Amino acid sequence: MVAPKQLYAVIAGCGRLGSYVANKLSARGHSVVVIDVDETTFDALSSEFSGYRIEGDATEFRILQEAKTDKADLLLAVTHEDNVNLMVAQVAKKVFKVPNVMVRVNDPMREQVYHDMGIDTICPSIVAGDAIAAIAGALAFPAE
Amino acid sequence: MHIIIVAERKLAYFLCRTFQAKKYDVTVINRNREDCSWLARRTSATIVFGDGSSPQVLQDAGAETVDAVLAAAPRDEDNLVICQLAEMKFHVPRIISLVNDPDNEQVFRQLGIADTFSITLLLSSLIEQRVDSVGISNLIPVAEGKITVTEVRLTDKSPAAGKAMSEIQMPENSLVACVLREDQAIVPRGTTVISGSDRLIVISVPQNHSAAMRILTGEPVE
Structure with a gap:
């Protein structure tokens, strides 16, 4: 069996989603850097988290440089602000040439525009909404 | 609009x-x-x-x-x-x-x-320029600072005063784009005579900015 590749992941935003993914990736042996403007958010990282923490604004080019974004296999832009995420994701993709970039966008309309631009966006409301609609659909058509 | x-x-x-x-x-x-x-x-x-x-x-x-x-x-x-x-x-x-x-x-x-x-760049270059010389103001970097636009206030002692534009040897890649005289803005020709009370709008590459200022005002800049 081939050993899984060790990834280098940069995660912008260490809120609920960011810290969850950071802990998970770190537990699987990947190297992870988390960036957040508020250092208290790093408390959400587990004691086993072995990655780096950078306190700073990921929309600042220098902060992304400090995180060695040019070496990253994966960047996740998951702060609670859509515009921060969209900017960070585009800088990662177009300037640092990160091969895999994922962005959380809360506003479905904004998501559509950037999705059309070829950016991998995730809209939590749409994901949750579709799941709920599927459950509702299953209730309405129990035979299926 | x-x-x-x-x-x-x-x-x-x-x-x-x-x-x-x-x-x-x-x-x-x-x-x-x-x-x-x-x-x-x-x-x-x-x-x-x-x-x-x-x-x-x-x-x-x-x-x-x-x-x-x-x-x-x-x-x-x-x-x-x-x-x-x-x-x-x-x-x-x-x-x-x-x-x-x-x-x-x-x-x-x-x-x-x-x-x-970039407000930060505009402000910092304005401040630098104001500190350099009181007669020179409104320095605006254009095209990432490849070109600067400067307003120069002349005095009767300025070397350019009393000369026709054609007599003023401006350095390469610089030019007097406009002469502000009283309420008028004049785009100068070779025959336009510069007066000591004029203000000039000068466009230049940053490397030749000081040389252009020296030729017009006589003041060494920087």
Whole structure:
């Protein structure tokens, strides 16, 4: 069996989603850097988290440089602000040439525009909404 | 000319005043309700309350039909999204963005927003220039600082005073673009005689800026 590749992941935003993914990736042996403007958010990282923490604004080019974004296999832009995420994701993709970039966008309309631009966006409301609609659909058509 | 401005209270207000003096049709988008009513009382612009980086709000502000969008919000990420939505979704012909972090001028260009201005760079170069010499002001870097535009106030002692433009040997890649005399703006020809009370608008590459200033004012700069 081939050993899984060790990834280098940069995660912008260490809120609920960011810290969850950071802990998970770190537990699987990947190297992870988390960036957040508020250092208290790093408390959400587990004691086993072995990655780096950078306190700073990921929309600042220098902060992304400090995180060695040019070496990253994966960047996740998951702060609670859509515009921060969209900017960070585009800088990662177009300037640092990160091969895999994922962005959380809360506003479905904004998501559509950037999705059309070829950016991998995730809209939590749409994901949750579709799941709920599927459950509702299953209730309405129990035979299926 | 119809322009949408996304800016904070004071900046929006002064931009409105300036553009309305030029008879532009101005719409301001601002996300603070108090700022909006403050602006509505003091300007005749159309004020839209909301987040300028939301497609819905831009649409309400008439983004589909405007001639230009000026993104001058205090945060660069907001300005980027405003500009990109204006361009990709609403196909606004002219889009201009303020950048706060000077590094972002380059970043924005790489993300397709070519028309940016950096307040930080403008201010720092203005200050440097004011410190250099009192007669020289309004230094504006253009095209990432590859070109500078300077206003020079002459005196009767200036070497250029009393000379025709053709007698003044300007350094390479520099030129006197305009002569401001009393209330008039004159685009000089070779025969235009410069007077000691003129103000000159000089365009030059930064390398030859000092040489151009020396030839016109006689003062060594830097």
